[in-house]
Amino acid sequence: MRPGPVRRARAGFTLIEALIALSLVAIVVVKITLVMSSASDASAKQSAAMTLEDQARRVLDQIAYAIMSADREALFPDPESPNYSTEVTYRISLGVDSGEVIWSDEEAIGLGVRGNQVVWRQNPGMPEERRVAWCNVVRPFMEGEIPNGADDNDNGLADEEGLSFTLLRNSVTIRLCLERPQKDGSTLTEPVETVVTVRN
Amino acid sequence: MRFPKNHRPPGRREARRGGVLILSLVTVGVIAMLSVAFLQLSASITRRQVGAVDTKLSFYLAEAGLSESYSGIMIGKTGAIGSEAAPAILGEGLLWVEATELDAEHVELRATGMAKGGRATLGMVVRKGKVNLGSLGVFSEDDLIIEGGTVIDGYDSSLGTYDDQKAADPASVQQGMVGSNGDVTVDASLGATTVLGDVRPGPTGALISVGTPTITGATIGNALVVQLDPVEMPDGTPLPGFTHAAGAPLVVASGTYQAEYLHLQANSEATLQGPLRLALDGLRIDPGAELVLDTSGGPIELLLSDHLDVDAAALLTTTGDDASQVTINIAGEATVEVESAGPFYGLIYAPETSVLLASGFELFGGVVAQQLTMAAGAQLHYDRNLLLAGADDALPKVLSWRIIELPLDAVGSTGGNPFDTLGVDPTTLEAPAQSHQDQWLDLAYIPRTSGVETDYNGLESAFDWNDVQTVVSLERDGGLVEEDVVRIAADGGLGFTP
Numbered sequence: 001m002r003p004g005p006v007r008r009a010r011a012g013f014t015l016i017e018a019l020i021a022l023s024l025v026a027i028v029v030v031k032i033t034l035v036m037s038s039a040s041d042a043s044a045k046q047s048a049a050m051t052l053e054d055q056a057r058r059v060l061d062q063i064a065y066a067i068m069s070a071d072r073e074a075l076f077p078d079p080e081s082p083n084y085s086t087e088v089t090y091r092i093s094l095g096v097d098s099g100e101v102i103w104s105d106e107e108a109i110g111l112g113v114r115g116n117q118v119v120w121r122q123n124p125g126m127p128e129e130r131r132v133a134w135c136n137v138v139r140p141f142m143e144g145e146i147p148n149g150a151d152d153n154d155n156g157l158a159d160e161e162g163l164s165f166t167l168l169r170n171s172v173t174i175r176l177c178l179e180r181p182q183k184d185g186s187t188l189t190e191p192v193e194t195v196v197t198v199r200n
Numbered sequence: 201m202r203f204p205k206n207h208r209p210p211g212r213r214e215a216r217r218g219g220v221l222i223l224s225l226v227t228v229g230v231i232a233m234l235s236v237a238f239l240q241l242s243a244s245i246t247r248r249q250v251g252a253v254d255t256k257l258s259f260y261l262a263e264a265g266l267s268e269s270y271s272g273i274m275i276g277k278t279g280a281i282g283s284e285a286a287p288a289i290l291g292e293g294l295l296w297v298e299a300t301e302l303d304a305e306h307v308e309l310r311a312t313g314m315a316k317g318g319r320a321t322l323g324m325v326v327r328k329g330k331v332n333l334g335s336l337g338v339f340s341e342d343d344l345i346i347e348g349g350t351v352i353d354g355y356d357s358s359l360g361t362y363d364d365q366k367a368a369d370p371a372s373v374q375q376g377m378v379g380s381n382g383d384v385t386v387d388a389s390l391g392a393t394t395v396l397g398d399v400r401p402g403p404t405g406a407l408i409s410v411g412t413p414t415i416t417g418a419t420i421g422n423a424l425v426v427q428l429d430p431v432e433m434p435d436g437t438p439l440p441g442f443t444h445a446a447g448a449p450l451v452v453a454s455g456t457y458q459a460e461y462l463h464l465q466a467n468s469e470a471t472l473q474g475p476l477r478l479a480l481d482g483l484r485i486d487p488g489a490e491l492v493l494d495t496s497g498g499p500i501e502l503l504l505s506d507h508l509d510v511d512a513a514a515l516l517t518t519t520g521d522d523a524s525q526v527t528i529n530i531a532g533e534a535t536v537e538v539e540s541a542g543p544f545y546g547l548i549y550a551p552e553t554s555v556l557l558a559s560g561f562e563l564f565g566g567v568v569a570q571q572l573t574m575a576a577g578a579q580l581h582y583d584r585n586l587l588l589a590g591a592d593d594a595l596p597k598v599l600s601w602r603i604i605e606l607p608l609d610a611v612g613s614t615g616g617n618p619f620d621t622l623g624v625d626p627t628t629l630e631a632p633a634q635s636h637q638d639q640w641l642d643l644a645y646i647p648r649t650s651g652v653e654t655d656y657n658g659l660e661s662a663f664d665w666n667d668v669q670t671v672v673s674l675e676r677d678g679g680l681v682e683e684d685v686v687r688i689a690a691d692g693g694l695g696f697t698p
Contacts, residue, residue: 025223032227036234043238050245057252069602093600096306096325101600199601 041184048180049188052137056178056190059118059135063109064196066120067172069093071103072198075167084157084164086111088172089124093200101200111163115140118163118176138162139179143191170198254318257293261313262322265295266601268632269309273326273596276676279307280637288635289626292316294618299637310604314618325600331426332594333549333568334524334586337377337397340572341428341551343405344380346413348391349559349576352376357522357585362564374416377582380405381425388413391576403673423671428551428568431531433505434458434479441481444468446489452476454497461506464489464514474498474525481506485540487513493546495525505531512539512558521545523565524589530555536569547586644672 067075070090077085087110094102105123112119116138122130139162144153151158155175157166166173177191265288269279279299287294293315300308302325309324338344338352346352354375355362365372376397378384384401386393388411398417401407407419441461444450450470458479464470467488472478475498483504485491489511493500496519508530510516516538518526526546530536536550539558548555548567555569559577566586574580619626629635641660646653648669656663660676 028223036230039231040234043234047238047241047245050242054245054248057249061252061256065603093602095323095602096302096308096600099303099306099327099599101325199598 045182045188048182049190052178052180052188052190053192055135055137056176056192059178060174060176060192060194062134063118063174063176064194066090066092066107066109067174068196068199070198071101071200072170074103074106075172075198084160084166086161086163086165088165109134111138111161112136116162135178137178137180139177139189142175142177143189171195172198251317254316255320256318257315258313258318258320259322261290261293261295261315262311262320263313264290265297265311265313265632266309266322266324268636269297269299269311270324270326270596270598272636273307273328278637278639279309279326281311281632282630282635284312284622285624286635287314287622287624287629288632289629290632294622294624294626294629295632296635306599314621316618317616319606319618321604321606323600323602323604324598327597327599329596330429330593332587332590333547334566334588334590335377335594336379336426336568337566337582338572338574338580339377339379339426339566339568341381341426341570343382343385344378344572345385345387346378346393346395346574347387347576348389348393348411350574350578350580351394351396352378352580352582353394353396354582354584357564357583358588361521362581373581375582375584376417376580377584379422379426381422383408385410386413386415387411397582420670421672423674428570430552431503431529431549433503433531438479438481444470452478464491472500472502474500477501477503479503479505482509482534483507484509485511485514485516487511490515490517493518493526495520495522499525499527502526502528503531504528504534504536507535508538509535510538510540512541512560514540516540516544518545521564522585523547523583524586526565545583640677642673642675642677644674646670646672 067088067090069092071093074091076089087108089106089108091103091106094104096102108121108124110119111117112133114136116136117133118135118138120132120134141147142153142155142157142160142162142164145160146152147159149158157164160175162177164175166175173193173195175191175193177189179187179189181187265281269281272281273279280297282288282296283298284296287296293313295311295313297309297311300310302308305327307326307328309326310321311324312319312321337354353373354377355365355373356375359365362373374396376395377400378395378398379400381402383405384399385408386395386399388409393411393413395413395415395417399407399415399419401421403421403423403425405421409415436458439457439459441459441463443463443465445465446467450468452470452472454473454475456477460480461482461484462470462480463484464486466486468486469490469492471492471494474493474495478501480503483502484507491514508528523545524547528546528548530548530550530553533553534550536548536553536555537558538556538561541560541562543562543564545564547565548563548569550569552570554571554573555567556573557563557567557575557578557580559575562579562581564581565583567580638659638661641656641658641663643656643663644653645656645668647667649667651669653672
């Protein structure tokens with residue numbers, strides 16, 4: 001009877017086998033982690049882009065609906081391309097009483113003091129002023145635009161800021177550009193634009 | 201005991217296989233969790249975006265409703281389209297418009313659109329179209345009497361002067377327009393009376409010819425009574441009246457003014473410079489005085505509330521020959537006597553008082569009054585270009601447009617299929633153009649088929665307008681609610697009375 005060799009064969013992994021196995025597992029885990037991290041980053045970036053686009057659209061719609069109801073004669077200032085304004089003041093119709101149109105208090109939509117906010121104000125400049133920030137990630141300048149006195153992005157405006165209004169007769173062009181910094185140091189940018197007709 | 205060379209105990213094999221399984225499960229689990237989280241975020245954003253799109257669709261549907269409603273008002277309908285119980289269908293959505301008469305002139309419209317999960321309501325106030333004063337020519341609210349020796353004709357100032365057109369083709373000035381809500385009497389017993397154009401008495405009035413006047417145009421009556429709106433004087437305290445004596449000419453520069461009166465004494469001269477809106481209680485021009493209306497810079501509107509008195513030896517003149525540039529509006533029961541020789545280019549509108557145009561007066565434009573007396577020898581040349589000038593007022597005007605915020609619990613504002621939400625079957629719904637509120641129609645007309653005057657009293661929806669050649673008289677009674685329709689049907693309504 002020779003039990004010796006049999007005991008060695010059943011003893012388990014050799015050290016080398018264990019090391020190889022651990023190395024392989026480590027490589028696989030690292031690879032999986034990298035893939036998952038990359039997928040997670042892509043997913044986060046994608047969702048951040050979607051969120052930013054959604055936010056930009058919502059703010060743009062909010063501005064557009066407000067300006068649609070405005071009184072053309074009380075829409076101020078009255079800039080025409082290549083000039084633009086970063087704020088509009090207006091009043092909206094509340095209905096008609098005894099044949100006379102009832103107008104709201106003056107309202108304004110524009111960039112806030114910090115420059116990155118879209119702010120709606122009621123009775124601007126008055127003691128009873130009310131203000132609501134609709135968004136606080138406005139880009140300093142429109143996408144493709146740098147402050148050099150030129151129209152870098154070929155939209156007819158020079159050095160336009162992240163929120164701009166251009167008016168031609170009864171139509172107001174609203175341009176809005178939002179940006180949001182990412183963890184990796186990159187920046188997401190979402191420019192949106194619409195043209196609305198003032199109804200009153 | 202001996203084992204085969206490759207033999208491994210069963211327990212150890214299971215342990216090693218289980219390790220891979222666990223690792224795989226953990227990996228799959230993590231990926232699944234990440235995927236679920238991403239899907240949830242995407243779904244949430246997509247829901248919001250779809251919600252925004254549905255709201256926009258609803259908004260456009262409501263706008264389409266307002267547009268259809270406005271078109272209806274233009275042709276005499278109430279503006280109401282469908283209802284929440286029976287809306288109109290358009291594409292994949294539905295809409296209805298409620299119309300409320302605020303007063304005789306104004307209608308408030310409330311249009312609601314529903315598409316998929318969205319709902320939007322828009323409000324609009326419309327001022328109904330006014331009578332185009334430029335289309336009336338020479339018109340009186342009461343019976344109109346044209347005395348012997350009067351000449352009424354018409355031309356188009358956009359094509360040149362009256363004299364040029366008449367010289368080029370005498371037939372071109374046969375565009376006169378005479379009308380009334382009552383009778384029109386053309387009296388040629390004391391001299392030749394000529395109307396080169398149409399004479400239209402009111403719906404219940406008649407054309408009465410005395411002697412043998414010359415009338416070259418149509419003499420069929422107006423289908424509708426023309427409603428003349430009163431003239432509104434501006435609010436505010438007027439400046440003291442001003443009397444101007446002979447000497448240096450008085451010049452009233454462009455602007456808007458209100459004063460008690462302006463009196464030009466004998467041989468004085470004054471010029472009003474357009475654009476100007478001047479409201480006065482009275483205007484008097486004595487013999488030898490001249491009032492010049494200078495429209496070279498813009499139109500001039502004179503509003504008078506008490507009297508307009510132009511002496512026969514005075515002059516009331518205009519610098520231009522465009523009648524649409526001068527309007528004299530006379531409010532209330534003021535006294536209006538224009539004895540000046542003219543020529544005067546403009547429109548005189550005095551819906552609540554009588555106007556006397558003396559024998560030497562020559563008017564290029566139009567005159568509308570409650571009662572109009574044209575002395576023998578007066579000449580009235582209706583300017584058809586006034587039709588265009590007054591066309592804007594003839595259309596309904598949008599005074600107010602607004603977005604109406606919905607209460608949080610408004611039906612359909614929380615999503616869902618709008619047809620299910622309102623409990624309507626899309627196959628039974630009509631398009632917006634077919635969903636205008638029905639009206640009772642009281643109509644006298646001449647059909648194409650028989651040519652014999654026929655009456656119709658019934659719902660407009662049951663009437664075939666294609667057979668109408670000429671409308672003799674027409675009256676709509678405004679909107680009918682459903683109960684009225686049922687009652688009329690039960691009473692044997694929808695009658696057609698030949």
